[in-house]
Amino acid sequence: MSQRIEKQTVDMRIIGEWVEKQARVLDLGCGRGELLDYLLQTKHVSGVGVDIDFTRIAACVRRGVTAYQGDMMAFLRAFPEKHFDRVILSRTAHELNRPAEVILEALRVGRALTVGFVNHGFWKNRLYGLVEGRKLRNSVYTTEWAESRPANPLSIADFEDFCHTKGIRITRRVHLLGDWKTPCPAFPNLLAGYALYDLAR
């Protein structure tokens, strides 16, 4: 359990370093607003989150994070170019309906786009499928198939290919081993459990 909580803070640690003070930040798939709350307190950002679920929006409001309940594509389309200094997709990319559209639109309204995701190319995740022959379950993905939200898992290789094809500039990347702490020295698509990217156009 403590490992799980530690893993939840990985985005806070890394993205917290990347976010500029007082930046205007948009968190797509903000959940209960933990990350924005952290950025509000440490970086004094002016932030807003988007999520589809009422209970999560209410949790954001309760903790002082402004949040918008609704579809993120509709939200993005309502803003002019480069309205936000940074858009964040923290462990959301694998749940997007049309990832390419969202990422390109996020790069339109944001000067930078930060994406953090679980690498499904990580050897343990590959092995799980091979050995168990079942939907991935571990300390991060705790629910069984029938209780899980729809997911479109991706790997570091998928993501890098996508950025290359779309001409998206990768300004920063961090690959972490299975502990989500130790930097991954080589072969990230096989050895990294978690990946963070900073993108620009």
Add this chain to the structure above:
Amino acid sequence: MTDDVDLPPAGDSAPRHLAPGDVGLVQPHDFVHAHPFTFKSGQTLPGFTLRYETYGALSATRDNAVLICHALSGDHHCAGWHAPSDRRPGWWNNLIGPGKAVDTGRFFVICANVLGGCQGSTGPSSIDPATGRPYGSSFPFVTIRDMVHAQKLLLDHLGIAEVHAAIGGSMGGMTALLSAIEFPGLVRRVVAMATTARESTQAIAFNEVGRQAIMQDPAWNRGDYPREGGPRVGLAIARMMAHITYVSDASMDRKFGRRKKDTAAADAYTFDPQFEVEGYLRHQAQSFINRFDANSYLYISRALDQFDLAQAYGSLEQAFAPVQAESLVVGFASDWLFPPGQNREVVLALLRAGKRASYAELATDLGHDSFLLESDELYGLIRGFLEREAVAFDFAI
């Protein structure tokens, strides 16, 4: 707003006004502004009265006031009871009271009947001191902005320079938002529900049918009618139609289905009311015409029609530019009068203008009047927004 707040039956137990969480017996007050007041139209009144109620206690630092803004057919009596024998409490009694979402143990709640209204505030049914007769159609055209400015004078009178929050649904949401625009230093938080930045074409169309029903009633007499008379038939029809726009297909079907009145079997081939929904609408209309003035209905519905922030300020972003408040807008999925999209647009424009704003949406099927809903989700949301500490907006760091 509809009148059918479902109440527990008045049993033999403790009086309802003494129930825990209830503000109990309350009485209205009158604020008399004895100076000329100029409306947006340029027309003037020599002075006006606003009837209002307050619940809870104003803190020594005068910083705990919460302003409640009512809708078209609402009034200043938003919580508590005027007498133990009252059939129902104030219209937002489920939200306001000791320990409730708007906690009167913590906040000093103020609610005033709008300028142009008919529940004690100066409106078309008030006596024009120049003639000794009701103003009628000679009453100045009132706008939401006029209501907001009159309300500000009341707050000045009460010595309240800043309100912790302005809260309202429907027209009350417009009033709350416009208060934060017109008086940026006055409002720290806005809760606007089932509202819009711009009365839609469809809403104007419904308002016009209501007005026509009133004005085509011969008893309207171009607005000149005695206080106890007037276009009761026209006002009743206006109310019946408006009521339908406040609810939804699903909620009406759940409440009435196609059920028939007990007497209906023999009367199938007449135009007497057969279906329960018909009797219900007639009952709604009767209770409404006994408490509402037809001219006030014309004036306030016209004020709604005129409400268009983008047009008034050049754009929505410009309208919201002066706002200092943080806003929470709540939409309701089944509201087809001020649908979720119009509520969302308020928040998107506030965010585009660089303001702090949140949008939440409840999936009720009760239509526009959902904002009056007894919902723990709604209560929790509002309580969370009102009671958390203000976010430090420290750009100096």
